[in-house]
Amino acid sequence: MPVSQSLEEHLKLDGISISFGPVNVIPSLDLSVRKGEMVAFLGPSGCGKTTTLRMIAGLISPSSGRITVGGRDITRLPIHDRDMGMVFQSYALFPHMDVTRNVQFGLQMRNVSKQDIERRSKEALELVQLGHLAQRKPKELSGGQQQRVALARALVIQPSILLLDEPLSNLDAKLRDEMRLQIRALQQQSGITAVFVTHDQVEALSMCDRVVVMRNGRIEQFGTPTEIYERPATAFVANFVGRTNRLKGKVGSDGQLVAAGQPLRATTKLSPGPVDVLIRPHRIALQPSSGPATTGDGNVVEGKVSSIIFIGDLVQYVVRAGDEEIVVEEATRRERAPLGVGDNVHLRWSADDTLVYPDDGK
Amino acid sequence: MEIHKTSWPMRILVFVLFLYLLAPVLLVFPISFSGDQVLRFPPTFWSTRWYVALFENSKMLSAFSTSLLLASIVTILSIVIAVPAAWVMTRVKFRGRDLLFNLFTAPLLLPTIVLGLAILIVFASFGLLATMRGLVFAHLVVTLPYALRILAVALNTQDQTCEEAARTLGAKPLTVFFRVTVPMLIPGIVAAAALCFLVSFDEVVITLFLTGPRISTLPVELYNYVYNQADPLVAAASVLLILLTLGVIMIVERTMGLSKTFVK
Structure with missing residues (x-):
């Protein structure tokens, strides 16, 4: 039940390209993500999906092209002004801060009042059911708990886009299934636009509204999970998604x-x-x-x-x-x-x- | 760490090696409690007279406080300079970075006697001989490469995605540095500081060129003392130095854990 999904275009990549040295990793990429939608970047390793995500986050700059969010050009905007919530594969929790401080970090950077910081970080931790572990250090948490702290830290700043970089790949199979449902539920509750990078077709198909299948820095197909599975646009997509x-x-x-x-x-x-x-x-x-x-x-x-x-x-x-x-x-x-x-x-x-x-x- | 079953010959070999390395250090302890007039082992009778003599020797005491002050200043300056320098060396990409890094750490490879002579020649023309400032500058030449190397390794092995995470959360570069990079670097900073302190406190060769009647450090003063007379006073001083070194290592161990700090 997509709650707040609309046809309004939110994130737009316009002819994005990037080269690392002589290697043209992404020749030219166009993509448009709707508000409130969760889109998966699916592809084998080295297909450019993480690179694209990092360009959206601002961690690397495209060689050419334009990135807009809600019509505003952010291509040259520094990372700290982009308002993106990112969940990293390794979670990247600050090891020297406890769970609460981790979650509050983004709020402190935003001149939020002290009471609001307290209230919102508490709410965020409740949202991921970690209120009871607020005083723990990251290394005292299990992988799944760290993952949820990372999620709370990214969501608490109410970012314009939530970026998830293979967030489930370090979890064991059972926990992964659980987190899949939880992430999807959180995304739909908050109605946030999300981009989800994965090489796991099950994650892409089961969690996301639409899926971008990438290969060699190009988009092979962009469509709903059903379209991707039932009507693969190329032999590569058919092979990569599902057995054949x-x-x-x-x-x-x-x-x-x-x-x-x-x-x-x-x-x-x-x-x-x-x-x-x-x-x-x-x-x-x-x-x-x-x-x-x-x-x-x-x-x-x-x-x-x-x-x-x-x-x-x-x-x-x-x-x-x-x-x-x-x-x-x-x-x-x-x-x-x-x-x-x-x-x-x-x-x-x-x-x-x-x-x-x-x-x-x- | 894994515990391996070690064979007996191996254990004996390790024991002998350690004995060889530590024997001189261990010998110093009994000699320091000798009652003899000269350095001799075993002592003919026991006494604490050389400890008393040491604490009555005003030259030694003032050299000790000079060394302590000098090592503290050098350590603080080394860290304050080396942390940002190591950051630039590991986080900013620019041409000639490797060359510059090797240049900065080159004094590690130079014979200290050469460094000492060079420093003597240069400092003489600036009037830095036998001054605290001169000693600080000279010691920095030796300690900075150590600090830079340790901190660069620590920064390279540090998980950089934490810095990226801080940036996406809205932290400006300077905030990222002070609130994420530096706190995560604390073990490296403690290791570098401990090493700088010990290196500076221990430095003889270069310091010999720069000290004089006006100012002297403890190692140089000990050296001069032994040169003139060989009595167990130096053994008593050595014991105190060993205890000080152990103290520094213990502080590192208690706060950080030795293996975490020094072994990467």
Whole structure:
């Protein structure tokens, strides 16, 4: 339930570029983030997502381009005047100050009255449920608690934008799930615009309103989590977000797609040439080839089970079809006799789930 | 720290090495309680007469207070100068930074006798010989490289994201320096201060060139004393110096923890 999300543009990057020495890390980047929205920068390490975040924070200056917040140009504004709340991967709590002093630091820099400092820091600590640890030093806190102090410290100044740099990567899996929900809840309560850098697709998809998928300093796709997952704009996005099978294919001059030695149907517009065909493992249904061979508007490929991996709630089948190996994921189910290695099967998926991209040679 | 099981031959080797290093220091203790007129081991009878003699020796006492004052001034100045200098060396990128840093720390590598001569020649023309000011300047030449090096290492290993965090929270550069960088640097500052104090308090070679009848430091005075007569008074003085050194180390240990301060 997005509370205060609107279509009003808040943060805008306009042709931002940066080079480190001879390396052009970000050639030119345009992006527009709406007020109250949480946007993820998702990509592999070295894709420029943290660099972009640091440029927004002012920790590094872009070589060219403009950054505006609410229409105001902040490109050349010094960091301390930018009004950004930033949560660092290492939390960066001040080790020589206790929790309260850490949270109060930003307020003291802003000439807030003494009573207001006391009240607001207390409220911020209550918000992250750490009121009882106010007197502790950072090193006396667990990773998750430090994370929450960092969050309180960034939020208490009511910044115009909250920047989060891989805030969950130092936490263990269970705590990460908890913090994910908590950060999202805090962001929505306060209606703050947030940018969240991560290399973890689950974080990006589950927490954020929109996701920017980056590679080599460029934006591959910018869209809602559903769009990114269901309609990946490029083969890279499809590969990076969620698991996928990748088949080498070809589109003939007649427009017919062929992969795994068979003609396939897809809903994408196709132009002749070599292509990558991508299919999500869980969108493929498996049937013993002895069963009824139903035909529809989908694709049916014959294959032979070559290995089975049991992962608990999922079973992964690796199926050999032609000269390709296709991974199929099925929820563990009981109504069908289990398949065994060496069984002949039919792989079945709809034309909609057949993602076709021109072969980018990678 | 991890505790390793050490084999017996290794333990014996370490023990012998330590004995070799510490034997002269340990010998000083019994000799200082000798009742003899000359330095001799073992003493023929025990007494505290040399401690009494030491505290009745006005030359030694005034040299001691000179040394104490000198080392304190030198330590404070070293820190006040080296902290901002080390900050510039580690946080500001400019051309020739490495060259400058090496130049600043070069006196560490020069033979002190060369430094002493050079300082003598230069200071003579400025009338700085046998003055407190002259001694302070000369000692700074020796202590600053130590301070600079220790503080630069400490600043380099310090988590710089804390400074970045302070900046995003609205702190101006000077505020970041005084409220985040310096407080986080305290262990490094204590280490540098302790070392500067001990180096200055201990300095003989350069100081020899600059002292005279008007002003002298304790190590130089001890040196002169031994030159003229070899009685156990110097042993008594040595014991007190060892205790002072231990005292400085203990203060560092109590406030910071030795390993945290000196081992990076």
